[in-house]
Amino acid sequence: MKQFISDIYHNTRLGFAVIQPFKNVYEYFRYALVSDETVIKREFIKNLGYAPDLENPKTFNEKLQWLKLNDRTPLHTISADKYKVREYVKEKIGEEYLIPLVLETKNVRDIVPENLPDFPFIIKTNHDSSGGIIVRDKSQHHWINVQNTLSKFLNINYYYRYKEWQYKNIERRVVVEELLMDESGEIPFDYKMHYFNGKLVFTQVDIDREKNHRRNLYDVDWNLMDVQWVYKAGSEVKKPKLYDKMITLGETFAKDFCYLRVDFYHVNDKIYFGELTFHAESGCGAFTPEHYDADFGKLLKLHKTEV
Numbered sequence: 359m360k361q362f363i364s365d366i367y368h369n370t371r372l373g374f375a376v377i378q379p380f381k382n383v384y385e386y387f388r389y390a391l392v393s394d395e396t397v398i399k400r401e402f403i404k405n406l407g408y409a410p411d412l413e414n415p416k417t418f419n420e421k422l423q424w425l426k427l428n429d430r431t432p433l434h435t436i437s438a439d440k441y442k443v444r445e446y447v448k449e450k451i452g453e454e455y456l457i458p459l460v461l462e463t464k465n466v467r468d469i470v471p472e473n474l475p476d477f478p479f480i481i482k483t484n485h486d487s488s489g490g491i492i493v494r495d496k497s498q499h500h501w502i503n504v505q506n507t508l509s510k511f512l513n514i515n516y517y518y519r520y521k522e523w524q525y526k527n528i529e530r531r532v533v534v535e536e537l538l539m540d541e542s543g544e545i546p547f548d549y550k551m552h553y554f555n556g557k558l559v560f561t562q563v564d565i566d567r568e569k570n571h572r573r574n575l576y577d578v579d580w581n582l583m584d585v586q587w588v589y590k591a592g593s594e595v596k597k598p599k600l601y602d603k604m605i606t607l608g609e610t611f612a613k614d615f616c617y618l619r620v621d622f623y624h625v626n627d628k629i630y631f632g633e634l635t636f637h638a639e640s641g642c643g644a645f646t647p648e649h650y651d652a653d654f655g656k657l658l659k660l661h662k663t664e665v
Contacts, residue, residue, distance in 0.1 A: 369503050382513055389518035397521050398423050398641075405642035418654035422617070422641030425660070426521050429616055429636070434524035437611075437634040440484040441533050447631050451607050455631045457623075461534040466505040466512070469532060471496045478537035483511040485528040487520075487635070492537060492545075492568070508532050520640045538625050544568070547595060548632060549604060549622045553612030554658045558605050562619075562638075565592040578605075586646040588639055598624040607631075616661055 389397065395412065402410045402423060415424045436442050441462055447455060460479055461468070469481060474496055481504070482490030491507065493499060517526035540546045550562040558578050565572040572592025575583040580597040598604065608620035611634060621632030645651045 368506055369500060371502060371506070378510065378513060381510075385514065385518065390515070394427060394521040397519075398426060401520065401640070401642055406644055415660070416655050417651040418645075418658060419639075419641045419643065419651055421655055421658050421660055422637045425617060426523065426637055426641065428660075430523045433614060434636060435527055438485075438487075438522075438524040438636070439528045440482065440633060441531055442484075442528075443634060450610050451631070455607070455629055457538060457630050457632075458536040459533070460536060462531055464531045466508045466532060469505055469508060469534070470501055474534065475536075478539065479534055480537045481508065481532060481534050483508060483530060484533050485525055485530045486511055486514070486516055487522070487525070487640070489567070494537070520637075522637050522640065524636060538623050538630060540625060546623050546625050549598065549624060550632075550635075550638075551604065551608045551620045551622065552638065553608060553615075553618045553620065554654075555616060556609060556613045558608060558612075559654065559657055562587070563592075563595050564589075565595065583650075585650045587650075588643045599627060600624060600629050604629055617658055 398412070399409055402408075402419070406419060410420045410423050412420070412424055412427065415421045436446055444456055444459065447453075460475055461473060462484075463469070474493070476496070478492070478494045480490045480492050491499075491504060512530050512532070515526065517523055538546055544566070545568055548564040548567065550564065551558055552560050552562065560578070560583065561576045561580075563574045563576065565574065571589050573587060573589035574591050574595055575585050575587060576595075576597075577583055580601065582591075582594060604622050604624070607622070607629065608618075611620050612618045615636070617636065619635040619638050621635070623630040623632055645654075
């Protein structure tokens, strides 16, 4: 019965229309009615095993929780919006760094094969903090299922789930972009550059996210760090040819924020902007060995901002 209900929810319009309102109510009572500090502490304890000190944070993860509560401006909302950030990127560093946009819409019924290209693309909502639906061959997808999945995403306010305020007031829509691929047709390395008080501290490289997700951390001089952060480390990654340029581009955004992760792709000797993130792993990502959490925390200096 459970599988039957799941099938009609995901694969039929009627099933989705009947079941989704109940899920919305559940989401509301589980997350929206609970205070920011309560949710933050609950998620932190669940993931890291101890209660965060939100008054006098010391570790990197604790300081990201502090920033959730105390670092909130309209620019955070624009930056977290995967559609509106495109204009911000265009103004700051230029349109040539944007991944080509295929389609944007507020109506999931627009996401049908006849509106989509024959080359590979990715479909995502503009207000979430995760990946998207990768389409290499549109004939291989169940499009009602895709629409229902997108509708489910559009019904979620990610602020309530993780108390990351920047997601609260984003005007939700669906965005379709060309899928970037490397020479072998795989998803390219994702270079996630972490800036503390405007300066790069380390770069996270996410490898093979579709099949066997691995993650390496490199210092500013591209030395591999002996640390595991959420995912196991992968094979050594060569320093990107345009690494220094990526650092400079990231600084252009980072100077406006206390902490910022700037994501780039490096494909065919060209840099593409990925996204901006204010609370990596939602401030709940465990480091192994643990001392890296404290070491990074010492480097991040906090300052309070208001809406």
